[in-house]
Amino acid sequence: MQFLGAGLGRVLGEEPILTAVVFVAAIMAAAELCARLTGGRVHASAIAIAFGLAASAAAGWACGGTRGVADIDGLGGMALLGGAALRDLAIVATAFSARLDELARAGFRGAIALVLGVVGSFALGALCGYAGGYRDPVDLATIGGGAATYIVGPVTGAALGAGSEVIAIAVAAGLVKAILVMLVTPTVAPWIGLDRPQAALVFGGLLGTTSGVVAGLAATDQRLVPYGALTSTFYTGLGCVLGPSVVISVLRMLG
Amino acid sequence: MNMNGVIHGTALLASSMMLGRCLGALLAQVLGIDADMGGVGFAMVILMLAMTVMRRSALVTPAFETGIGYWAAVYIPIVVAMAATQNVVGAVRGGPVAIAAGGLAVAAGFAAVPLLSGRPTPRGIQGDD
Numbered sequence: 001m002q003f004l005g006a007g008l009g010r011v012l013g014e015e016p017i018l019t020a021v022v023f024v025a026a027i028m029a030a031a032e033l034c035a036r037l038t039g040g041r042v043h044a045s046a047i048a049i050a051f052g053l054a055a056s057a058a059a060g061w062a063c064g065g066t067r068g069v070a071d072i073d074g075l076g077g078m079a080l081l082g083g084a085a086l087r088d089l090a091i092v093a094t095a096f097s098a099r100l101d102e103l104a105r106a107g108f109r110g111a112i113a114l115v116l117g118v119v120g121s122f123a124l125g126a127l128c129g130y131a132g133g134y135r136d137p138v139d140l141a142t143i144g145g146g147a148a149t150y151i152v153g154p155v156t157g158a159a160l161g162a163g164s165e166v167i168a169i170a171v172a173a174g175l176v177k178a179i180l181v182m183l184v185t186p187t188v189a190p191w192i193g194l195d196r197p198q199a200a201l202v203f204g205g206l207l208g209t210t211s212g213v214v215a216g217l218a219a220t221d222q223r224l225v226p227y228g229a230l231t232s233t234f235y236t237g238l239g240c241v242l243g244p245s246v247v248i249s250v251l252r253m254l255g
Numbered sequence: 256m257n258m259n260g261v262i263h264g265t266a267l268l269a270s271s272m273m274l275g276r277c278l279g280a281l282l283a284q285v286l287g288i289d290a291d292m293g294g295v296g297f298a299m300v301i302l303m304l305a306m307t308v309m310r311r312s313a314l315v316t317p318a319f320e321t322g323i324g325y326w327a328a329v330y331i332p333i334v335v336a337m338a339a340t341q342n343v344v345g346a347v348r349g350g351p352v353a354i355a356a357g358g359l360a361v362a363a364g365f366a367a368v369p370l371l372s373g374r375p376t377p378r379g380i381q382g383d384d
Contacts (some may be wrong), residue, residue, distance in 0.1 A: 025332070027339070052336070052339035053341060066344075068341055069340060082336030086333050092302055097324075098360070099303075103303065128359060143352065168349065172350070174357065176346045176356035188290060198373065208343050226302060231296070233290070
């Protein structure tokens with residue numbers, strides 16, 4: 001027994017990705033059980049994602065750190081399994097069932113949504129910064145970038161030389177956005193007509209936070225994932241282009 | 256079932272990914288930014304194009320599809336792992352400005368979806384929608 005325990009301990013430490021797979025499977029099994037209890041009204045993946053967020057909140061409060069459950073001993077592999085490399089591979093793979101003609105039909109709307117989404121997020125974020133007492137255009141552009149995504153904020157802030165306090169607010173704003181989109185999308189989807197590829201392309205362009213968009217759509221209707229993912233993957237890049245150039249110039253003109 | 260084609264499917268996925276990354280890096284360089292510019296999006300379009308061509312030429316075997324489909328299927332568990340590794344505490348500690356900025360951006364984005372996505376086109380009818 002002791003021998004087995006020691007072996008298991010070693011495997012948990014040395015095979016972090018296997019431990020992570022088993023841990024995620026347990027979350028999903030629990031979520032499926034809960035979904036059955038709701039009579040199928042709530043999607044199992046929506047519950048699983050909510051469980052994941054709750055676990056990362058609990059882990060963050062209990063252990064400190066910034067990587068949720070990945071900061072717990074033995075669960076470091078979660079950062080690998082949920083990291084950008086595997087996530088991007090899986091997102092691209094979902095495109096194999098997507099249809100080119102849907103993309104051709106709504107691609108233009110998606111592109112408009114992309115520009116409006118990035119510009120609108122910068123504007124709203126900068127307004128919130130202004131309401132919070134910030135007046136420096138650099139600070140406003142950085143917080144605005146945070147309202148776009150948690151990558152656009154720090155990239156804009158670093159390019160313009162913003163202070164670390166403002167950059168922290170921008171990252172937090174981006175995190176709030178991603179988490180809200182993950183949690184709220186399945187509930188809001190019927191009201192905003194998010195039930196077809198066209199709407200998903202527009203949705204991805206408007207919200208832009210890839211992690212939020214792909215998780216939100218996964219919890220709503222898995223078939224919509226590739227369309228939303230497609231537009232949202234251009235959003236962060238566009239935000240990083242516009243933030244330190246157009247946005248800061250406009251804010252300096254207004255100030 | 257003959258599963259020899261599995262690796263070719265995964266190889267197509269991997270090469271689409273690499274080609275998309277290259278295009279994304281190239282575009283970022285042209286624009287002068289230090290971030291990926293839609294590499295994943297390009298990779299998705301490349302994969303969609305490749306699958307369309309290969310389906311037409313009847314080159315797609317069930318094994319080939321499995322090589323890509325597996326990765327598409329583990330997508331949800333990967334997203335759950337991603338949710339479990341988010342910095343939720345950091346988001347809440349960001350204070351009222353961060354919560355307002357993120358929250359407003361989400362509300363405005365949701366509200367604009369029906370305005371931009373147009374009415375659903377009935378099946379069989381192709382308008383200039």
